Amino acid sequence: KGGLDFLKDDENINSQPFMRWKERFLYSMEAVNRSIAATGEIKGHYMNVTAATMEDMYERAEFAKQIGTVIIMIDLVIGYTAIQTMAIWSRKNDMILHLHRAGNSTYSRQKIHGMNFRVICKWMRMAGVDHIHAGTVVGKLEGDPLMIKGFYDTLLESYLDVNLPQGIFFQQDWASLRKVTPVAS
Template sequence: VNRASSATGEVKGHYLNVTAGTMEDMYERAEFAKELGSVIVMIDLVIGYTAIQSMAKWARRNDMILHPHRAGNSTYSRQKNHGMNFRAICKWMRMAGVDHIHAGTVVGKLEGDPLMIKGFDDTLLSERTPQSL
């Protein structure tokens, strides 16, 4: 990354995926990413919400950005009759302490209806979530 930045004069970045089978391994990988000078670590959604929150706390303590990858997302969000809307996942990720997540686009692999994507963006960017029981 540093070589590419030097060669082009552009700012380059990378997201090192630290997902592993245990929290100990994820912390070790995240420490390695930090030693390399990375400012962002990535995890996969499929590690679970408790592990995501643990990594978010680690990222805060280490002044790093946490980005969850949506790996596996379509297995529970693309079903029309059951599953979970990504808007709920957006809220959970905010509550868990992640810094950013790919909300999707109107074309491509994470495609969706423009209003649906706008809804995801609104959920992620809202400063306050109104109570609606």
């Protein structure tokens, strides 16, 4: 046994007329609780609290906490200040913060301009997120196996040595900075 048995909101869903966030959160937690009762195992659901304002994100996160979830989700497109703010809120409230990399490919997959996803991994580690979609070697977020290994190492290792095949061009000592769990979905 091992791993996590969690579902997540789609990264594009926040609160649309056909699926309001509060009702979605309630239905999701009802399903989680039924699944826990049926299996005796821990289950969960990443509640997407992404919204247009910090006030709306706080409201959604507070509601998610009140109904018993242990993890909330935000999208990369909310911006770095909002990401770090939600990371601080999550720490203070004993919640796990999952970051979906929605929007990342608009600048990380460009051959002429943009930046590598490894930079985002470093920023998100410094910002304080707990989980991040870090890609896989197959599927929608696929990439070169060595490159993906470099992303995972950037998120998980306390110290990185130069590893050119993995795209790590200089040493990095993360000291005691928290690790980030890479997630594949």
